[in-house]
Amino acid sequence: MTRSILAGLTEFALTALVIVLVILAVLVPVALSQPDPFEVLRLFVLGPFGTIRHMGNILEAATPAMMTGLAATIIFRAGMFNLGVEGSFFLGGLAAAATAVLLPLTGFVATPAAILVGALVGSLACIVPGYLRVRFGASEMVNSLVLNFAFLFAGVYFLNYVLRDPNAGALMSYKLPADFTLDRLLQGTRLHTGVIIAFVACILGGIWLYGTRSGLNVRIVGSSPGFASHLGLASSKLLMQAQVAGGLIAGMAGAIEVLGLYSRFSWTALPGLGWTGITVAILARENPFLVIPAALFLAYLQVGGDMLARNLDVPSEIVGLVTAAILLAVTAAAIFRHPAFLRLIRDIKGQERGA
Amino acid sequence: MAEGPIVSFRQVGKTYPNGTVALTDASFDIRRGSIHAICGENGAGKSTLMKILFGLESPSAGQVFIDGAAADTATPDFAGKHGIGMVHQHFSLVPILTVTENIILGHEPRSSIFIDRTKARRQVVELSERFDLAVDPDARTDTLSVAAQQKVEILKALSRDTRLLILDEPTAVLSPPEIEELFNRLRDLRAAGMTILFISHKLHEVRALAETVTVLRAGKVVGTTPLAEVDDAEITRMVMGRDVDVPRRQRQTTSAPVVLELAKVSTRSHDPADRIEDISLSIRADEIVGIAGVDGSGQRGLVSVLSGLMHPASGSIRLSGADMSRAAAPAWRKAGLAYLPADRYAQGGTASLSLADNAIAGTDGDKALQWGPFLRRGAIRQRVQQMIADYAVRAGGTGERLDSLSGGNAQKLIAARELAGSPKLLIADQPTRGVDVAAAALLHGRIDQAARNGAAVLLITADLDELLRLADRVLVLFNGRIVADLANHAGLTPAALGPYMLGLEKAS
Amino acid sequence: MIEFFQAIADPAVVATVLRVMTPLLLAALGVLISDRAGVLNIGMEGIMLSGALIGVLVSAATANPFLGLFAALIGGGMLGALMALFINGLGTQFIITGIALNMAALAATTLGLFLATGDKGMSGALQSGVLPNIDIPLLGGIPVLGPLLSGHHMLTYVAILAVPTVAIMLARTPFGLHIRAVGSDPKAAAAAGVSRNRVQFHALTLSGVFGGAAGAYLSMGYVSWFAQNMTAGRGFIALAAEVMGMGTAWGTFAAAAVLGIAETVAITMQTKGLPNELMQMIPYIVPAVMLTVYAARRQAKARSNS
Amino acid sequence: AQDKVLLLINGALGDKSFFDSANKGIEEIKAKYGDDVETKVLEIGDDPTGWEPALLEVSEQDWDLIIGGTFSLSETLGTVAEQYPDKKYILFDASLPFEGGAYPNVYAVQYKQNEGSYLGGILAAGLLKSGLPADAGTALGFLGGMDIPVINDFLVGYIAGAQSVTPDVKVSVAYAGSFTDAAKGKELGLAQYRSGVALGFIAASQAGLGQAAAAKETGKFVLGVDSDQEAIFAESDPAIASQVVSSVLKNVDVSLVRAYDLYKEGKLPFGSAETVGLAEGAVGIVETGNYEKLASAETKAAIADAKAKIAAGEIVVPTAFGMDTAAISAIRDAVRP
Numbered sequence A: 001m002t003r004s005i006l007a008g009l010t011e012f013a014l015t016a017l018v019i020v021l022v023i024l025a026v027l028v029p030v031a032l033s034q035p036d037p038f039e040v041l042r043l044f045v046l047g048p049f050g051t052i053r054h055m056g057n058i059l060e061a062a063t064p065a066m067m068t069g070l071a072a073t074i075i076f077r078a079g080m081f082n083l084g085v086e087g088s089f090f091l092g093g094l095a096a097a098a099t100a101v102l103l104p105l106t107g108f109v110a111t112p113a114a115i116l117v118g119a120l121v122g123s124l125a126c127i128v129p130g131y132l133r134v135r136f137g138a139s140e141m142v143n144s145l146v147l148n149f150a151f152l153f154a155g156v157y158f159l160n161y162v163l164r165d166p167n168a169g170a171l172m173s174y175k176l177p178a179d180f181t182l183d184r185l186l187q188g189t190r191l192h193t194g195v196i197i198a199f200v201a202c203i204l205g206g207i208w209l210y211g212t213r214s215g216l217n218v219r220i221v222g223s224s225p226g227f228a229s230h231l232g233l234a235s236s237k238l239l240m241q242a243q244v245a246g247g248l249i250a251g252m253a254g255a256i257e258v259l260g261l262y263s264r265f266s267w268t269a270l271p272g273l274g275w276t277g278i279t280v281a282i283l284a285r286e287n288p289f290l291v292i293p294a295a296l297f298l299a300y301l302q303v304g305g306d307m308l309a310r311n312l313d314v315p316s317e318i319v320g321l322v323t324a325a326i327l328l329a330v331t332a333a334a335i336f337r338h339p340a341f342l343r344l345i346r347d348i349k350g351q352e353r354g355a
Numbered sequence B: 001m002a003e004g005p006i007v008s009f010r011q012v013g014k015t016y017p018n019g020t021v022a023l024t025d026a027s028f029d030i031r032r033g034s035i036h037a038i039c040g041e042n043g044a045g046k047s048t049l050m051k052i053l054f055g056l057e058s059p060s061a062g063q064v065f066i067d068g069a070a071a072d073t074a075t076p077d078f079a080g081k082h083g084i085g086m087v088h089q090h091f092s093l094v095p096i097l098t099v100t101e102n103i104i105l106g107h108e109p110r111s112s113i114f115i116d117r118t119k120a121r122r123q124v125v126e127l128s129e130r131f132d133l134a135v136d137p138d139a140r141t142d143t144l145s146v147a148a149q150q151k152v153e154i155l156k157a158l159s160r161d162t163r164l165l166i167l168d169e170p171t172a173v174l175s176p177p178e179i180e181e182l183f184n185r186l187r188d189l190r191a192a193g194m195t196i197l198f199i200s201h202k203l204h205e206v207r208a209l210a211e212t213v214t215v216l217r218a219g220k221v222v223g224t225t226p227l228a229e230v231d232d233a234e235i236t237r238m239v240m241g242r243d244v245d246v247p248r249r250q251r252q253t254t255s256a257p258v259v260l261e262l263a264k265v266s267t268r269s270h271d272p273a274d275r276i277e278d279i280s281l282s283i284r285a286d287e288i289v290g291i292a293g294v295d296g297s298g299q300r301g302l303v304s305v306l307s308g309l310m311h312p313a314s315g316s317i318r319l320s321g322a323d324m325s326r327a328a329a330p331a332w333r334k335a336g337l338a339y340l341p342a343d344r345y346a347q348g349g350t351a352s353l354s355l356a357d358n359a360i361a362g363t364d365g366d367k368a369l370q371w372g373p374f375l376r377r378g379a380i381r382q383r384v385q386q387m388i389a390d391y392a393v394r395a396g397g398t399g400e401r402l403d404s405l406s407g408g409n410a411q412k413l414i415a416a417r418e419l420a421g422s423p424k425l426l427i428a429d430q431p432t433r434g435v436d437v438a439a440a441a442l443l444h445g446r447i448d449q450a451a452r453n454g455a456a457v458l459l460i461t462a463d464l465d466e467l468l469r470l471a472d473r474v475l476v477l478f479n480g481r482i483v484a485d486l487a488n489h490a491g492l493t494p495a496a497l498g499p500y501m502l503g504l505e506k507a508s
Numbered sequence C: 001m002i003e004f005f006q007a008i009a010d011p012a013v014v015a016t017v018l019r020v021m022t023p024l025l026l027a028a029l030g031v032l033i034s035d036r037a038g039v040l041n042i043g044m045e046g047i048m049l050s051g052a053l054i055g056v057l058v059s060a061a062t063a064n065p066f067l068g069l070f071a072a073l074i075g076g077g078m079l080g081a082l083m084a085l086f087i088n089g090l091g092t093q094f095i096i097t098g099i100a101l102n103m104a105a106l107a108a109t110t111l112g113l114f115l116a117t118g119d120k121g122m123s124g125a126l127q128s129g130v131l132p133n134i135d136i137p138l139l140g141g142i143p144v145l146g147p148l149l150s151g152h153h154m155l156t157y158v159a160i161l162a163v164p165t166v167a168i169m170l171a172r173t174p175f176g177l178h179i180r181a182v183g184s185d186p187k188a189a190a191a192a193g194v195s196r197n198r199v200q201f202h203a204l205t206l207s208g209v210f211g212g213a214a215g216a217y218l219s220m221g222y223v224s225w226f227a228q229n230m231t232a233g234r235g236f237i238a239l240a241a242e243v244m245g246m247g248t249a250w251g252t253f254a255a256a257a258v259l260g261i262a263e264t265v266a267i268t269m270q271t272k273g274l275p276n277e278l279m280q281m282i283p284y285i286v287p288a289v290m291l292t293v294y295a296a297r298r299q300a301k302a303r304s305n306s
Numbered sequence D: 001a002q003d004k005v006l007l008l009i010n011g012a013l014g015d016k017s018f019f020d021s022a023n024k025g026i027e028e029i030k031a032k033y034g035d036d037v038e039t040k041v042l043e044i045g046d047d048p049t050g051w052e053p054a055l056l057e058v059s060e061q062d063w064d065l066i067i068g069g070t071f072s073l074s075e076t077l078g079t080v081a082e083q084y085p086d087k088k089y090i091l092f093d094a095s096l097p098f099e100g101g102a103y104p105n106v107y108a109v110q111y112k113q114n115e116g117s118y119l120g121g122i123l124a125a126g127l128l129k130s131g132l133p134a135d136a137g138t139a140l141g142f143l144g145g146m147d148i149p150v151i152n153d154f155l156v157g158y159i160a161g162a163q164s165v166t167p168d169v170k171v172s173v174a175y176a177g178s179f180t181d182a183a184k185g186k187e188l189g190l191a192q193y194r195s196g197v198a199l200g201f202i203a204a205s206q207a208g209l210g211q212a213a214a215a216k217e218t219g220k221f222v223l224g225v226d227s228d229q230e231a232i233f234a235e236s237d238p239a240i241a242s243q244v245v246s247s248v249l250k251n252v253d254v255s256l257v258r259a260y261d262l263y264k265e266g267k268l269p270f271g272s273a274e275t276v277g278l279a280e281g282a283v284g285i286v287e288t289g290n291y292e293k294l295a296s297a298e299t300k301a302a303i304a305d306a307k308a309k310i311a312a313g314e315i316v317v318p319t320a321f322g323m324d325t326a327a328i329s330a331i332r333d334a335v336r337p
């Protein structure tokens, strides 16, 4: 296991190198159009590490990305392309807010209860398309894609007709009672206990996937259904387990995001962090341990881009272009399946073995 | 120009991008109008050489001369230009297309912007009549039997003014009568002036068909000789670089208890491969029962009811006395079934997971490997390393992906997993297909060993040598029924089985 | 029942359904071509958005809506081709390539609009062209049927005529055969000398052309300007339509029609005062239900067969 | 010394309404004060998670006055303002709980968009009586971007204004569920026109402009929102412009210039909120262009009268703020055709 982790990390480091090159490729022309080109690069690359607050921003942004990335990883590992993570994230946030607004809980049970409800309700958006696939063989990808929007509108309906604070000037829930919010960790940042949950979740997820019998069985079902039925594994059950687990994690992510950062629930569109999770899962090559650095990296990019847009006359859309280019570069097999690259990875594995 | 060899390889070398050296310095000639066989162990470089000749791969060194002229290799129109057709080792028909569409694919007859479908169909009918290979031009390819698909492959290879036909292990999936028919067709083609390159692992086939043989070993040409000038032992030595001692099963009549018993078992299915009718058979401990039959005669149905993937429509199945008629797959495994499936990657293992994961798959609840829900990594590594050593699997380490192994080594690992413990019933479905001689010998030994340890063994194989070497009793399946139940005595030959397999005779 | 048919035969309702389904149908046919070639065009949304902007900018610059449409088709085709280059040239996954294209297109169209008009919201300041509606002289005269069939947008007719065209293209032409071969088994196709890369390149290019048309319809037919993110998810619904259509052009047509009807129902119901959030769910629930019912049917059939 | 003024846009410029108007206010300030003031406009996107970091960051920089708007941003702005007591903030289109001396460095300004749309309602109902072609239709329409308070504030003012002219006026209400989907807006507009609507109020940004395209196609009419939408199309598409009878204005620019003037004089009441409406010129209705041509003398008189009475407090226009969903549903149901 350590060998594969080391090789994986090397691959990851090299991935990062490619990314830096891509960033430079997109950013250098932009930088040259600015009075101080080096400031552009400095701000984007080093800016996010400039202050505690900015580093806090990275962790804040990485928290939901880690959780949704983990959720997507588990779902994809079971061989399903269920995109319900986005819907689960939204529903999870909504349900946690609803718990906070509607239930008269106080004290230390309040937050866990809201997160639990968020996870349970949120998981629906993954479970429904998953179930329709397992039970009827209907495409989980398309079903989840459209049902995400159906869940969104159902959620907005609920927000408008049940949770809405009529005194607020926008469509928002009532204020979430203080007992339900997550504790802040670091003065001057919004870093909350959710980040710890996210780290722990990724590590537990990795241990489950690689270190337990049911994790192994899920990987088998996901990578070779024929082999799974040869072994007599309960494929449907395992598939559903993964959808439920992924959905619970994604729902929990939404709950944590809302309770950690917001004082009211106000999403009237899909927040997009589920899509981020899918990107993270792919960058991490569907490995829960690598989800952590992948999410941190995307968050770092986001913060760097925000700093550019805020401090210089660089349009914020540049970040969208940079992220798209990075996604392509990182997944370009031409780079990562290149013989020279493969040889390097093999050498590392070989040295480990030799030692 | 019509003189001299049709093809000459000169110092051809091939190193794949991943560093695998598949060929070095290969030089030999192919005589015009001959049937030329190429032999060699798995991975010797046979397919690679043929792909170079067909223009699918470019050589990293050396040159290929066609009609005495150096040829540009690996251009898209290479094969068409030189009149070369190839039947690939792994089928290359598009399953959702019709026979006609498959045959014309890549060189469609046109009228304006459309495919001229009448002309295309006529071409196929003509082709099939000319070469005496009967196919239904309008059938969807994936509805055809393997042998029929093979015919389509050959027609496709012949469809473009072909004068050199390459057949890469064409017999691996065929039954003996089908092989005999194929050989007759190939002889006809040679008579019509075609040059044929024929790859096979089976010596008697090579002998029956070819005039000349080239032996490759580890990417090098060991030699090219007329077959008349060498005997089998000599060729074996050339192929293996050593003599192979084939283990033979000591047949013994035994009064061990009956382990598996099927009484009048039938399934209902539209697919003949899944349909069996009125099958009754019993297998004792330490008995190997071999199933012969043309591919698609019900073997798949038989295996499915015996592994819980399908339930019989009628009849009863007992394993050690317990009724298993409605048992699902997990129950079969729990009751002691071990199963070596024919489709190694789709069913026997999972390509993208590690050797260790593959080796311990399905051992749920094994206390030695598991602590509660957690896997014991150390114990697993030890266990898997032991398996690798016991079965002589050539592998880098337990963390390698299964698909980094060669086919034969993957099969050995899968066998190691299935035969661990002491199974009560072993189903071995084409256990050595595509596996080299040494590995096959090892696997035969392990199957024999499993029987001696008390397993009832059901062996399904297209390789009649293997069947006769291992089986105590041979059942012949035809159209889902058992048409012969023969004790495997010394006089039983493949030729004797042929009539049953073709459904010409019935015995019981 | 009679009332239902009367409502369906109302020319205004038919026109609404046709308007709503036109961009879906064009985009879904584009997705179909790519899907049959084995590279589902997830980037359809981004291609549509780009086509919409290109059409507006070029028609404004040339004062000719047809040049605008032409440019949108070319632009869409080039984006499709670009995806193919990434997928087959650099080996990126098609799903990621599509996600990245959508992301980049949203950013780039906003930037492009800003550079062209100094505005990130909409192109109202530009005098961009509109593609015409077409009255069919003979058809228009027929009572009842005439108003149903005549007077729709040019691209609506194009979309409907594209259905048999794509169906025949797939079934009867060498290109269609190559698409089906490559989509079903690229290795086998390669063995027959049909290059996956080339066929997928052409298929994605053509798919992009359809996407460009769908986008142009939005900005040069529906309305006469480009607005940020004006496709509003239609590219994704087109994906659903294609999957519902089960890989055939006629199936895709049927699916687009069903979605068009669902959206029309949602619109009509809303003006009747039903909660708009619930109405907005209809076009998303319908494909899910249809997909599932169809899959369940197929499964039941497969079961009864064995 | 030079003042440094920063406007934060928690969305994107180019909406042809709200944020563009705020931006215009900054431009006017710059034009008016020239070298005495340095201004900058910063887009911080529509993702709320990014707002607090952005506010914190700019608060650490050397801006004297930081301006931000919308209710959604208000709580974040309040939190940050508390951490930087030396900085001054202007919050527009929302307020904060200033009770007990809280937020002494924040000035908040809100708009009575319901007053503007009350005038719009009078105009619409008046035009329905006379001014529009007789066959145009018998009912009014309303297209909202989303079913949210700011939009519904337009709605209730509009209905009240229309009812003041025609007590049993019918108003067909729809929401696009999006501020950008022009095609959807057009489709909803067509559906409204088909059902007998002659003139629709389009409080839905670009989606609303879709209904303007529908008006052009069907020869029906729209009432624009936020900025003069007749002017947007005057050159690029005169056929649309001719169907825009007028626009209900929400002049954020006016309120910002006014606030800055007061700030310069040292009279801006930090630590409190103001609500500006007709009286301050912060909301209103376009009275040029098509309005001139179409509105009858009687209607113009009614509008002038309403303006005076609203300014004098004689008419109190109802507001959607503080109304619960059921109450708004009841209002919609009461006027459904």
Ligand SMILES: Nc1ncnc2c1ncn2[C@@H]1O[C@H](COP(=O)(O)OP(=O)(O)OP(=O)(O)O)[C@@H](O)[C@H]1O
Pocket: B018, B020, B041, B042, B043, B044, B403, B404, B405, B406, B407, B408, B409, B410, B434, B435, B436
């Ligand atoms: N397409 C491929 N890409 C990369 N490596 C490959 C590929 N095909 C085969 N190999 C590598 O080549 C080696 C041999 O594979 P192959 O299955 O051809 O072996 P073989 O010689 O036929 O062995 P066996 O006799 O056991 O079947 C393996 O290590 C495998 O990983």
Ligand SMILES: Nc1ncnc2c1ncn2[C@@H]1O[C@H](COP(=O)(O)OP(=O)(O)OP(=O)(O)O)[C@@H](O)[C@H]1O
Pocket: B016, B017, B018, B020, B021, B022, B040, B041, B042, B043, B044, B045, B046, B047, B048, B049, B089, B406, B434
């Ligand atoms: N695409 C590939 N990439 C890397 N290595 C390959 C590839 N194809 C074949 N090889 C390797 O090249 C060597 C020769 O393979 P080849 O397929 O030519 O063997 P073969 O003689 O046809 O074997 P078999 O009898 O199993 O068909 C093997 O080691 C194989 O693993």
Ligand SMILES: [Mg+2]
Pocket: B046, B047, B048, B089, B168
């Ligand atoms: Mg081979």
Ligand SMILES: [Mg+2]
Pocket: B042, B043, B406, B407, B408, B434
């Ligand atoms: Mg092999």
